[in-house]
Amino acid sequence: MIQFDRFSLANGLRVLVHEDHSTPMAVVNVLYDVGAKDESESKTGFAHLFEHLMFGGSVNVPSYDDPLQLAGGENNAFTTNDLTNYYCQLPAQNIETAFWLESDRMLSLAFSKKSLEVQRKVVCEEFKEHYINKPYGDVWFKMRELAYKVHPYKWQTIGKELSHIENAKIEDVKNFFFKHYRPSNAILVVAGDITTAQVKELAENWFGDIPAGEKYERNLPQEPKQTEPRRLEVKANVPLDAFYKCWHVGSRLDSTYYAMDLITEILGGGGSSRLYQALVKEKKLFSNIDCYHFGSTDAGLLAIEGKLVKGVKLQDAEKAVEEELTKIKNEQVSESELEKVKNKTESAIAFEDMSVMNRASSIAMYELLGDAQLMNTELSKYQQVTVADIQQLSNEIFDENNSNTLYYYAN
Amino acid sequence: MANRTIAPKIIDPVEFDLHLKPYEKKTLDNGIEVYAIDAGAEEVLQIEWVFFAGNWYEQQNMIAATTNFLLKNGTTSKTAFQISEHFEYYGAYLSRGCYNETSTITLHCLNKHIEELLPVVQELITDATFPEDELKLYKQNNKQRLSVNLKKCDFVANRHIDEYLFGIDHPYGKYSSAEAYDAVDRDQLKAFYDQFYRHGKCVLFVAGKIPANLFAQLNKYFGSLPLNNKALPEVAHPIVQSPNIGSPIRLSNDPDGVQGAVRMARPFPNRHHPDFLNVQVLNTLFGGFFGSRLMNNIREDKGYTYGIHSYLQNHIHSSAWMITTEAGKDVCDATVKEVYKEMKKLREKLVDDEELLLVKNFMMGSILGDLDGPFHIIGRWKNIILNDLDESYFYNSIRAIKSITPAELQELANKYLQPKEFYELVVV
Numbered sequence: 001m002i003q004f005d006r007f008s009l010a011n012g013l014r015v016l017v018h019e020d021h022s023t024p025m026a027v028v029n030v031l032y033d034v035g036a037k038d039e040s041e042s043k044t045g046f047a048h049l050f051e052h053l054m055f056g057g058s059v060n061v062p063s064y065d066d067p068l069q070l071a072g073g074e075n076n077a078f079t080t081n082d083l084t085n086y087y088c089q090l091p092a093q094n095i096e097t098a099f100w101l102e103s104d105r106m107l108s109l110a111f112s113k114k115s116l117e118v119q120r121k122v123v124c125e126e127f128k129e130h131y132i133n134k135p136y137g138d139v140w141f142k143m144r145e146l147a148y149k150v151h152p153y154k155w156q157t158i159g160k161e162l163s164h165i166e167n168a169k170i171e172d173v174k175n176f177f178f179k180h181y182r183p184s185n186a187i188l189v190v191a192g193d194i195t196t197a198q199v200k201e202l203a204e205n206w207f208g209d210i211p212a213g214e215k216y217e218r219n220l221p222q223e224p225k226q227t228e229p230r231r232l233e234v235k236a237n238v239p240l241d242a243f244y245k246c247w248h249v250g251s252r253l254d255s256t257y258y259a260m261d262l263i264t265e266i267l268g269g270g271g272s273s274r275l276y277q278a279l280v281k282e283k284k285l286f287s288n289i290d291c292y293h294f295g296s297t298d299a300g301l302l303a304i305e306g307k308l309v310k311g312v313k314l315q316d317a318e319k320a321v322e323e324e325l326t327k328i329k330n331e332q333v334s335e336s337e338l339e340k341v342k343n344k345t346e347s348a349i350a351f352e353d354m355s356v357m358n359r360a361s362s363i364a365m366y367e368l369l370g371d372a373q374l375m376n377t378e379l380s381k382y383q384q385v386t387v388a389d390i391q392q393l394s395n396e397i398f399d400e401n402n403s404n405t406l407y408y409y410a411n
Numbered sequence: 412m413a414n415r416t417i418a419p420k421i422i423d424p425v426e427f428d429l430h431l432k433p434y435e436k437k438t439l440d441n442g443i444e445v446y447a448i449d450a451g452a453e454e455v456l457q458i459e460w461v462f463f464a465g466n467w468y469e470q471q472n473m474i475a476a477t478t479n480f481l482l483k484n485g486t487t488s489k490t491a492f493q494i495s496e497h498f499e500y501y502g503a504y505l506s507r508g509c510y511n512e513t514s515t516i517t518l519h520c521l522n523k524h525i526e527e528l529l530p531v532v533q534e535l536i537t538d539a540t541f542p543e544d545e546l547k548l549y550k551q552n553n554k555q556r557l558s559v560n561l562k563k564c565d566f567v568a569n570r571h572i573d574e575y576l577f578g579i580d581h582p583y584g585k586y587s588s589a590e591a592y593d594a595v596d597r598d599q600l601k602a603f604y605d606q607f608y609r610h611g612k613c614v615l616f617v618a619g620k621i622p623a624n625l626f627a628q629l630n631k632y633f634g635s636l637p638l639n640n641k642a643l644p645e646v647a648h649p650i651v652q653s654p655n656i657g658s659p660i661r662l663s664n665d666p667d668g669v670q671g672a673v674r675m676a677r678p679f680p681n682r683h684h685p686d687f688l689n690v691q692v693l694n695t696l697f698g699g700f701f702g703s704r705l706m707n708n709i710r711e712d713k714g715y716t717y718g719i720h721s722y723l724q725n726h727i728h729s730s731a732w733m734i735t736t737e738a739g740k741d742v743c744d745a746t747v748k749e750v751y752k753e754m755k756k757l758r759e760k761l762v763d764d765e766e767l768l769l770v771k772n773f774m775m776g777s778i779l780g781d782l783d784g785p786f787h788i789i790g791r792w793k794n795i796i797l798n799d800l801d802e803s804y805f806y807n808s809i810r811a812i813k814s815i816t817p818a819e820l821q822e823l824a825n826k827y828l829q830p831k832e833f834y835e836l837v838v839v
Contacts, residue, residue, distance in 0.1 A: 022452065023783045060415040069702050070769045072424030072776020089780050091427070096419035104415050121714025121739075125670065129717050129737050133670045135562045205413045237667065239558040271483075271495030280552070281492065287552040307555060340500045347502030347521050350453045354784060 001376050002359055004189075005196040006367075009203060011212035012184030016363050016372055017199045018191040020356055026192040027089045027357050028098040030106070031364040033187075034180035035082040037152040037220060037298070045159020048079040049123050049168055050176055054086065056115030058105035071097040079157050082297040083368060089357055092193035096202060103206035106186065109177055116170055123165050127158050135238040136408065139305075146230050147246055147301055147404045151223035182213030187367045191360040223248070223299060229400050235409045240287070240310065243317050244406040246303040247397050249293060253369060258381045259389045260293060260397070264302060265341040266333060266390070267291040267324070272340075274324055275304065285312050285320050297369065302397060314407045325398045332387040345382045424775035425768065425813055429782065431805045434792050437626050439615075439634035445626065446792055447617040450785040456525060456619040457786055460516040460536065461797070463643055464607035466582045467512045471599060472591040478603045479509040481549060482516075482539040489534065491545055497531050505532070511582040512727050513797065522622050533632040536608055541600045550592045557587060565737055567664050568672035568838040575660075575834045576676055576731045578651030583726055613638045614796070618789035650729060652678065657831040659747070662838045671743035671839040675734040675750060677832045679723055682730075682798050686823060688811040690723065690732070693823050696770045697721050697757060698734060700777075704753045705734070713749065715742040727798055732827065743837045757824035761817040774812050 004018040039046045054077070055064045068075055073090030088098055131137040141156055148154035159165050188207070190199045226248055250256045268275050268291025275289045289306030308317050352358050366375040413419075434446045469475040483505060484491040498505040503520035505528075516535065520528055560566045570586040577584030615629065656677075680687065691699075698705035698721025705719045719736035738746045762770075781787045795804050 025780050025783070061418075065702050066769060067418055069700070069773040069776075071421045072427075072772045072779065074773075074777060074780065091422070091424055091776055091779055094419075094421045094424075097421055100413070100415065100419050103413075107415070118711060118714040122710055122717055125715070125737070125739055126717040128669045128739065133564065133665075133668055133737075135559055209412050239562065240555055270499050272492055272499045277492055281548065284548065284551075287555040307559070309551065310555065336500070340496075340502075343502035344499060345502070347455075347504075347519075350455050350521055351519065354451060354453045354455065354786070 002353065002363065004363055004372060006372065007200065009183065009208055011208070011210055012182075012215065013203070013207050013210075014187045014367060015199065015203050016187070016189045016367060017194070017196040018189065018359060018363060019195060020191060021193050023192050023356055024092055025089050025356065026092040026095040026098070026190065026194050027087065027360040028095070028102060029085065029087040029189040029191070029357075029360040029364050030102050031086075031187045031189070031361075031368060032084045032181055033185045033216070033368060034084055035080050036155065036157040037081045038180065038216075038218065039152065039155075041152070041155070041160075043164055043168070043172065044155045044161075045123070045157075045165045046168065046172070046176055047084055048157050048159070049119060049165055050173065051077050051079045051084050052119040052123060053109065053115055053173060054105055056112050056119065057110035058101075059108040059110055061101060061104045062110070064101055064105065067097055068101060073098065081153055081157055083365070085361060085364065087357060087361055095190075095194060099202045099206040102188070103210065106181060106183065106207065107210050111170060111174055113170055116168065116173060120165055120168060123158075124162055127162055127165070131158060135236075136242060138234075138236075139244055139406065139408065142232060142234065143244055143246060143404060143406055146232055146406070147226075147248065148223055150221045151298065152220060153223075153296065153298065153300075178213065180216055182215070183207060183210050184212050184215040187364045189360045189364045189367075191356050191363070220298070226402050230404045231407075232405070233407045233409065235411055237411050238408070239410055241308040241312075241314055241410050242305065242408040243286075243308060243314060243321070244303065244305045244408065245318070245321065246301040246404050247399070247402045249300050249302045249397055251299045252295065252297045256393050259385045259393045260302065262338070262341045262345070262382065262385055263328070263390060263394060263397070264291045264293050265344060266337060267328070268304065269341065269344065274328070275321070278324055279306070279320055283320055284309055285317050314409075318405065325394070328394045329391065329398055332391050335387060338385070338387055338390065342382055342385070346379060349379055423768065423772055424779065425771040427775055427779060429775065429778055429809055431782065431791060431802060432788050433802070434789070439630045441634055441636060442639040443613050443615060443633060445615040445617060445629060446789070446796065447621060448785045448789045448792070449621040450618070450783075450788065451620055454522050454620050456518070456520055456522045456617070456621070457789070458518045459616040459793070460532070461513050461614045461616065461793070462515070462608055463512060463612040464514040464603070465510045465512045466585065467648065468607055468644065468646060469603065471594065472585055473587055473595050474599050474603050475514060476509040476587075477546070477549065477595050478541075478600045478608070479507050479514040481541050481545055481600065482535050482604065482608065483507060484545040484549075485540045485542040486534045486538040487540055488538070489531075491542075494531065494535070498528065501527060503528055522620055525622065525625065526628060529628055529632045533636070536633075537636060539604060539608075541597055541604070543597055546595070546597055546600070550595065553587070554589045554592050557589065562665060564664050564668055564670065564672040564838045567662070568674045568836060571662070571838065572674040572676050572733070572834060572836050575653035575655065575836070576678060578649075578653075581648050581650055583729070610637050610641055612643055616789050616793050618785035653834070656834055658835070660834070660836045662836070664838050668839040669740055670737045671740050671837045673734070673736050673738055673743055673746055674836045675747065675833050676731045677827065677834070679730045679732045679827070681726065681728060682800060682804070686826070687723070688808045689815055689819060690823055690827065691808065692770065692774065692812055692815050693757070693820050694721055694723060694732070695774055696762060696766070696820065697753065697828070700773060702769065702773065704756065705750065708753060709736065709738075709746055709749050713742070713745070715739060715746050715749075719746075725794075740839055743839070747835060747837070751830050754824070754828040754830065757828055758821065761821055764817070767817060767820075771812050775809075778809070
């Protein structure tokens with residue numbers, strides 16, 4: 001069980017404290033309830049660009065990184081379609097530095113034009129490095145648009161296109177900040193060699209006077225149920241044909257989440273998984289194959305993808321995948337197969353919990369979902385999944401009318 | 412309310428007293444040394460079997476790597492599937508890796524399952540059969556994976572820069588190819604396995620929450636194996652440096668590429684050299700963290716790249732000082748120019764006390780953060796032991812951070828950061 005204390009400030013900032021005196025470090029994790037899904041379709045990539053700008057100086061502190069490094073700290077951040085998370089780790093004696101820096105940039109950024117100019121370029125290079133200059137780099141741009149017609153998950157966190165980032169203006173940046181980066185929209189988690197009493201004092205002192213701002217009310221269009229299969233073919237300068245298929249699944253808080261997660265493990269998690277054994281080892285149709293889901297807050301996607309062995313036709317590869325899906329729909333998995341993936345989950349949780357930083361960000365993310373305590377009931381929810389649940393959910397998910405298929409041809 | 416215009420007081424991490432938790436060492440009946448760190452709250456274990464079976468010892472390219480990979484793909488009593496299934500059923504991860512001097516088999520598991528897992532690891536080390544169809548599939552799928560990787564400028568650049576530094580035949584410079592995969596023969600694998608695994612030299616590193624009977628278990632399954640009783644062959648690998656040091660090399664890998672991979676590197680001595688630990692500090696300042704000279708200039712000022720880093724390569728015999736980044740195609744040459752500018756600054760101008768304190772504090776804080784997980788601690792010890800060093804290496808690294816002066820840094824910059832002594836490669 002991960003123990004923690006929780007309180008809120010008057011301005012709506014939620015604060016959680018996880019004491020761990022076995023480490024000399026303190027971790028300060030600030031999660032903002034804003035992600036790529038909160039952008040407008042003509043101005044995408046903003047939440048992520050903004051994450052970069054959070055390091056360009058705040059109203060009283062010209063540089064975030066320098067004082068933190070001087071205090072012996074390290075930091076990083078990431079943005080997803082659902083959230084933006086900032087985390088730093090530093091010697092516990094110097095924790096006040098982290099409070100100073102995080103609270104000042106929640107109060108207000110410096111909004112430097114130079115910072116925007118540079119980070120626009122940096123993000124463009126990131127875009128190129130991960131998506132343009134890599135074979136198959138455009139796959140999920142295309143798949144998201146295929147699978148989502150209405151919901152903002154239809155665009156990637158990095159942005160729909162480079163031009164959105166290149167055209168970002170300082171006014172856009174200011175508006176974005178004051179709309180989303182408010183205490184009422186943030187969760188602060190402090191973990192490590194600190195005490196709740198200490199954190200209460202520091203939080204009140206540094207974050208207490210930040211204006212609450214208007215709480216951002218999220219009102220996203222719901223993706224209507226997909227009622228017929230969607231297919232796309234792409235040709236590109238890549239060495240191998242590749243197969244991508246995805247299906248709609250429930251939201252993170254849906255009761256089916258745990259069975260869904262276990263289904264991806266049964267199908268594609270490791271050397272003894274069904275797709276790997278049948279399609280890579282026995283039938284030799286794919287040289288690699290994966291099954292995974294996006295773990296998104298709103299209704300997400302479950303995907304199967306793989307590279308075909310040269311000479312194999314995409315239609316035959318798809319047929320073979322469908323055969324495996326038919327199996328899992330028509331026959332219950334064995335008790336020992338289900339036991340296996342539950343054991344894997346138990347093990348994964350134990351390894352993740354070793355790190356104070358992981359614990360801190362998990363606490364923040366579960367709090368974002370509604371209650372940090374959810375973290376402690378995860379394993380038991382996985383353990384309650386039955387072979388009947390797996391079969392029933394497989395039939396719901398792997399419906400051709402729920403599917404989006406991409407044939408990616410080598411030129 | 413706090414005064415936001417004043418930085419809170421800090422304790423300078425450079426003043427900290429850092430300690431590396433000592434390992435517990437035991438020896439199995441056959442002489443295998445077991446280094447252990449018992450720490451952490453989670454009921455997990457990491458056990459690494461380190462064999463001196465890396466590509467240093469192969470007589471033909473890819474033999475060591477293929478042997479290491481395929482030893483999990485079949486024994487006389489289990490198929491590849493059954494082996495994977497066994498580990499995965501217990502939520503365990505059995506991974507392997509082949510490096511230069513060494514190769515490893517690593518087990519991660521909940522410690523409650525260790526007694527079901529150790530006997531199967533023993534099977535992999537004593538009874539792997541290298542089935543022909545597994546080898547065939549491995550060749551095919553790895554060649555396919557290679558063809559995709561060869562489209563990436565960074566992948567291609569990494570191969571070439573090591574080749575320039577060490578030579579294509581040297582363990583540190585060689586790389587895979589479709590031809591090399593094709594030429595691998597099952598008999599070669601069996602011979603290599605027999606010499607370097609079955610009768611090989613092995614060291615064990617254990618970390619996590621260690622059950623009381625673990626050593627007895629390790630002795631039961633590994634203590635009577637015929638390991639560590641034959642001397643390793645003495646193999647010499649002369650380093651053959653490419654003559655194009657100091658001159659710009661530009662390669663085109665993808666006519667549609669929008670970024671180039673920049674690699675600049677110079678030969679550097681190994682960890683035993685008196686300059687090594689001091690240069691680690693210089694390296695941090697130069698390009699070893701987010702606040703480095705290279706990052707501040709090339710990313711945060713010019714926006715040429717998403718990230719630029721420098722580091723000393725982690726080799727046992729001989730190292731290299733490497734600078735690496737992926738930059739916009741049109742700014743690669745400008746990036747190279749800025750790297751040389753930063754070298755010049757370090758040669759000509761003393762670093763000021765404020766910046767040096769920041770680097771020292773950052774390094775100390777970083778190490779502090781790295782010292783309290785069992786896996787981190789055993790990782791440090793593994794590096795020390797495999798490099799034939801001892802705990803003084805750790806404490807000397809701390810001393811170097813604490814005591815190095817601007818003058819010493821400048822001297823090292825003049826000694827090593829000379830453009831004519833660097834290979835300069837851009838692959839688009």
